[in-house]
Amino acid sequence: MSELLRVQIKELLDNSRRILLCAHRNPDGDTLGSMLALWHYLRRDHQVRMVCCDPVPEVYRFLAGWEEILSTQAASALLETYQLAVAVDASDLGRLGPGGEELLARAEKVVTIDHHAVGLSFGDPSWLDSTAAATGELIFSLLEGAITPQMAAALYTAIVTDCGSFRYANTTARTLAIASRLVEAGADPNKIATRVFETRTLASLRLLHQALSTLEVDQTGQLGWMELRDDMFEAVGASPNEGEGFVNYVRMISGVRLAILFHENGSKVRVSLRSQDLDVGKLASLFGGGGHMRAAGCELSQALPQAKSEVLTAARDFLQGTIK
Ligand SMILES: [Mn+2]
Known part of the structure; x- marks a missing residue:
């Protein structure tokens, strides 16, 4: 074929x-x-x-x-x-x-x-x-x-x-x-x-610093997430694509099976999903997104707090196997 x-x-x-x-x-x-x-x-x-x-x-x-x-x-x-x-x-x-x-x-x-x-x-x-x-x-x-x-x-x-x-x-x-x-x-x-x-602007490292300060892992240790907000880009003078790949910092935490980055972008939130062993494409598809088994994403037309709450709820269900 x-x-x-x-x-x-x-x-x-x-x-x-x-x-x-x-x-x-x-x-x-x-x-x-x-x-x-x-x-x-x-x-x-x-x-x-x-x-x-x-x-x-x-x-x-x-x-x-x-x-x-x-x-x-x-x-x-x-x-x-x-x-x-x-x-x-x-x-x-x-x-x-x-x-x-x-x-x-x-x-x-x-x-x-x-x-x-x-x-x-x-x-x-x-x-x-x-x-x-x-x-x-x-x-x-x-x-x-x-x-x-x-x-x-x-x-x-x-x-x-x-x-x-x-x-x-x-x-x-x-x-x-x-x-x-x-x-x-x-x-x-x-x-x-x-x-x-191996070449990054100073602004992009300052952006990473800001993003890392929002890093959280739930009590199971398996779900980790981080935020990237419009105001962070403004604060450090980073251009819109300089947050690319930040989700991998969440993914590399020992024990984390599902890593999420919430990227606020105007009135929308772009969500990046990464995993070493789960099919995150399925999780992304619940929100109209897609991608690969280990790397996927979706976009929600919601404010950051609402988008976070919806995706994290689905992510917990997904990790517990109640969503297949
Ligand atoms: Mn490709």
């Missing part, structure tokens, strides 16, 4: 002249690296446009071509039409953010390439492989044989970020084999790790 889709999508890419590539909102290394690798491949003999509703986080601004990524708004204003649109690392239309659906309507055909465990995808065809640690793995298999050093760096970044530097449960022999091939093709693991994992 996967092989058939790979061939079919490769043909569509090679035979379409005007192509739109879409990353998901709050872009991470996987969606950006996957999109950039496709862009480098296609730009040689196609008209190709990259779009993302949110700005590229500072840590990924070393990847060649990132400046070419337009906001959804800027791309819409061009009134272009496309023969093909490709959504990378996103199968749910909402993940493309405001204006995403309207932009896709300007394409004759829409395909999705993703590794999230979702029920239904908007793509036709939709290449969904939840055994892949990252969408970057799928893009690698599409472009294998044509990988330049710039594409290798983008795909290595995609993979190393989604598998937590090969530490997460999604890391497989295939993940490592592909990473090895990408290093052979010119990706520099030390340079990428330094940029992505």
Whole structure:
């Protein structure tokens, strides 16, 4: 199945002249690296446009071509039409953010390439492989044989970020084999790790300090949570994406099986869920969200105290096994 889709999508890419590539909102290394690798491949003999509703986080601004990524708004204003649109690392239309659906309507055909465990995808065809640690793995298999050093760096970044530097449960022999091939093709693991994992702004560390001061663990020791609020960002002058990955500090507490980050964002609360052994995708789906078994999220249109209380109640039931 996967092989058939790979061939079919490769043909569509090679035979379409005007192509739109879409990353998901709050872009991470996987969606950006996957999109950039496709862009480098296609730009040689196609008209190709990259779009993302949110700005590229500072840590990924070393990847060649990132400046070419337009906001959804800027791309819409061009009134272009496309023969093909490709959504990378996103199968749910909402993940493309405001204006995403309207932009896709300007394409004759829409395909999705993703590794999230979702029920239904908007793509036709939709290449969904939840055994892949990252969408970057799928893009690698599409472009294998044509990988330049710039594409290798983008795909290595995609993979190393989604598998937590090969530490997460999604890391497989295939993940490592592909990473090895990408290093052979010119990706520099030390340079990428330094940029992505070991370079932080002072504001982001001050933000972490503030967030950690809200850290709580319940009496069972199995449920941990933390808050990130709008006022914290203002207090330290951090940009909106600088709280990325903070949920992992909750996850690493010894004994915690379910880690939650409540990220207040205007009138909404974004909830990140992590676990070492539970299928948190199920918990996220109770609130209309989704993701992977060990990493998922949802968004609630409620004030922070209400959102917290609802999610924590469900989380306790989930841990006790009353929600399956
Ligand atoms: Mn991904």
